[in-house]
Amino acid sequence: MNVNDSDRWWQQAACAGRNPTWWSSDDRPMWQNAVRLCLSCPVRDNCLDEAVRQRDNGVIRGGMLLVDTSRGYSMVP
Numbered sequence: 258m259n260v261n262d263s264d265r266w267w268q269q270a271a272c273a274g275r276n277p278t279w280w281s282s283d284d285r286p287m288w289q290n291a292v293r294l295c296l297s298c299p300v301r302d303n304c305l306d307e308a309v310r311q312r313d314n315g316v317i318r319g320g321m322l323l324v325d326t327s328r329g330y331s332m333v334p
Contacts, residue, residue: 271298282315288322295320305332 267273271294272280279287279294295301295317305319309332314325321332 266300266303269300270304271295280317288317291317292320 272291275294276284276287278284279291295304298304298320301319305321308316308318308323309330312325312330313323316323321334324331324333
């Protein structure tokens with residue numbers, strides 16, 4: 258895999274082409290489906306690493322709910 262391929266890991270994601278609201282706080286009823294898809298994703302670790310680096314909040318990434326609260330940043334399985 259060359260550098261350009263690894264920079265585009267999201268193109269290999271199980272969620273590529275799916276409705277992005279499944280993973281946001283706007284569509285909570287779809288979170289179960291989103292997590293199920295994440296758990297089978299070949300680039301799950303890349304996704305979660307990037308989400309933590311960016312401090313994503315209130316979204317499902319890498320099969321985890323990411324939340325940034327007054328108590329700090331955390332991942333909820």
